[in-house]
Amino acid sequence: MSSNLPSLLIPDTALSVAGLTGYIQDLLEQDSQLRQVWVTGEVSSATRYRSGLFFTLQDPDAEAAISCVVWSNQLNRLATLPAPGEQLILLGRVHVHPQRGSYQLIIWQALPAGEGLRALRYRQLRNRLEVEGLFDPERKRPLPPYPQSIAVVTSPQAAAWGDIKRTLKHRHPGLKVLFSPALVQGDQAPFSIANAIARVVRDGRAEVLILSRGGGATEDMVCFNDERVVRAIADCPIPVVAGIGHQRDESLADLVADICAHTPTAAAEQAVPLLSDIYAEHQQRVGRLSQVLTSSLETAADQLYRQKARLRRLHLDRQIRQESQTIAWKQQQLLQSTTHRLQSASQHCHLLRQKLITLDPAAVLSRGYAILRQENGAVVRSAAALTVGQELTLQLADGTATVRVLEAGQIGDAGVNGAAANDKSDKTNGASASNQVPGNQLSQSMS
Numbered sequence: 545m546s547s548n549l550p551s552l553l554i555p556d557t558a559l560s561v562a563g564l565t566g567y568i569q570d571l572l573e574q575d576s577q578l579r580q581v582w583v584t585g586e587v588s589s590a591t592r593y594r595s596g597l598f599f600t601l602q603d604p605d606a607e608a609a610i611s612c613v614v615w616s617n618q619l620n621r622l623a624t625l626p627a628p629g630e631q632l633i634l635l636g637r638v639h640v641h642p643q644r645g646s647y648q649l650i651i652w653q654a655l656p657a658g659e660g661l662r663a664l665r666y667r668q669l670r671n672r673l674e675v676e677g678l679f680d681p682e683r684k685r686p687l688p689p690y691p692q693s694i695a696v697v698t699s700p701q702a703a704a705w706g707d708i709k710r711t712l713k714h715r716h717p718g719l720k721v722l723f724s725p726a727l728v729q730g731d732q733a734p735f736s737i738a739n740a741i742a743r744v745v746r747d748g749r750a751e752v753l754i755l756s757r758g759g760g761a762t763e764d765m766v767c768f769n770d771e772r773v774v775r776a777i778a779d780c781p782i783p784v785v786a787g788i789g790h791q792r793d794e795s796l797a798d799l800v801a802d803i804c805a806h807t808p809t810a811a812a813e814q815a816v817p818l819l820s821d822i823y824a825e826h827q828q829r830v831g832r833l834s835q836v837l838t839s840s841l842e843t844a845a846d847q848l849y850r851q852k853a854r855l856r857r858l859h860l861d862r863q864i865r866q867e868s869q870t871i872a873w874k875q876q877q878l879l880q881s882t883t884h885r886l887q888s889a890s891q892h893c894h895l896l897r898q899k900l901i902t903l904d905p906a907a908v909l910s911r912g913y914a915i916l917r918q919e920n921g922a923v924v925r926s927a928a929a930l931t932v933g934q935e936l937t938l939q940l941a942d943g944t945a946t947v948r949v950l951e952a953g954q955i956g957d958a959g960v961n962g963a964a965a966n967d968k969s970d971k972t973n974g975a976s977a978s979n980q981v982p983g984n985q986l987s988q989s990m991s
Contacts, residue, residue: 629663787811
C-alpha cells in the first residue's frame with residue numbers, strides 16, 4: 545500500500561529526536577527576546593538543592609506554569625528569594641533540556657511584586673476557618689486503639705493507595721479496609737473528595753478514615769485547600785487521618801484533620817497499631833498478671849505458715865481450759881454477789897415494812913389512842929387552839945364520835961375537870977362512851 549502513496553507525502557529526510565530538539569533549542573535560546581526576558585507570576589512550590597533553587601512559577605488565573613531554577617552561585621545576588629505564595633517579577637533566559645525535551649527559565653534576578661493571588665485566597669480562607677474554630681485542638685478526636693475497619697479515600701491510580709495497602713497488611717493482617725475512590729487532582733477533585741468522605745459516613749462500618757495523596761507540586765495539591773474538602777473533614781463523625789504530600793506541603797485539610805501525617809505510609813502507621821506490638825503488650829500484661837498472682841499466692845502462703853506456727857505456740861487446748869475455769873469462777877462470783885445483794889435487799893425491805901407498820905396511824909389507834917379533828921378536818925395539836933363550846937370529831941380505831949368542848953386548859957393548870965357534852969349520834973355504832981384523849985387532857989363525853 546505504501547508504494548501507492550504519492551511521492552510528495554514521503555519526505556526525503558526525517559529529523560531525529562535530537563535533531564528536532566536541537567532545532568527547537570536553537571529557536572528558543574537564540575531568540576533575542578527569550579535570551580533576556582522579564583516574567584511575572586506566583587511561586588507555587590520551591591525546593592532547595594545543593595546545585596540551586598528549583599521552583600514553579602504559575603499564573604493562577606490562566607492555569608499556566610513554567611519551571612524555573614536559580615543556580616547556587618546566583619542566589620546571594622537575588623533581591624528576594626522565591627517562596628511559595630509570593631508574586632515575583634523574574635529576569636532570566638529560556639533554556640531547553642535536550643535530554644528531557646523540556647524547557648525552563650534560568651533566573652538571574654527576582655523582585656517582589658506583592659502577595660500572590662492563590663496565597664492571598666489561601667490566607668483569607670484559613671483565617672476565616674480558624675475564626676470558626678475548625679482548627680482548634682479541642683476538636684481533635686483520639687483514634688480508636690484497636691480499629692477493625694479502616695476507610696481510605698484516595699485515587700485508585702495513586703501510588704499512595706498501594707503504599708497504604710502494603711503498610712496496613714504489614715502492620716495488621718486481616719484488617720478490613722474499605723476503599724472510597726476519589727480524584728485528588730484537578731478542578732473536580734474537591735467535589736469528588738467530599739463525596740467520597742460522605743460515602744464512607746453513609747456506609748457506617750469504618751472506625752478510622754485515611755485521606756491520602758502522594759507528594760507533588762504545590763499547584764497539584766490545591767484541592768486539599770478547598771473549603772468543601774475542609775468542611776467535609778470537619779463534619780465527618782469518624783476520626784480522620786490526613787496523609788497528604790510531604791512535610792513541606794501543609795494544607796488546610798492537614799489542619800482540620802484529627803491526625804496529620806506527612807506521607808501516606810505514615811498515615812497508615814498512625815491509623816492502626818502494629819500487630820506484633822499488640823501481641824507483645826498482651827504478653828507483657830500476661831507476664832505482669834502472672835507475677836502479681838504468684839506474689840499474692842506466696843504472700844498468702846507465708847501468712848498461713850506464720851499463723852499456723854503461732855497457733856502451735858499458743859497451745860489452744862490449755863488456753864481454752866484456763867478460759868473455761870475463769871468463766872466458771874466469774875459465774876460463781878456473780879451468783880454469790882447476786883444472792884448476797886438479794887438477801888440484803890430482802891432484810892432492808894422487811895425492816896421498812898416493820899417501820900411502816902409502827903408508823904401506821906391505824907396501829908396507834910388500835911392501842912387506845914384517838915385523833916381529835918376540827919370541823920375543817922384539821923388535827924387538834926394543842927389545847928390552846930380549842931374554845932369552849934366548839935364541836936370536834938373524835939376518831940377512834942373502830943369509828944368516830946362528835947364531842948363538844950366544855951372546858952379547856954394547859955397541862956399543869958389547877959382544877960382541870962372533865963366536860964360534859966350533849967350526846968350526838970355515833971357515825972359508827974351509835975354507842976355512848978367516855979374516853980380520855982392522850983396529849984390534850986380533855987375530858988370528853990360521848991353518847
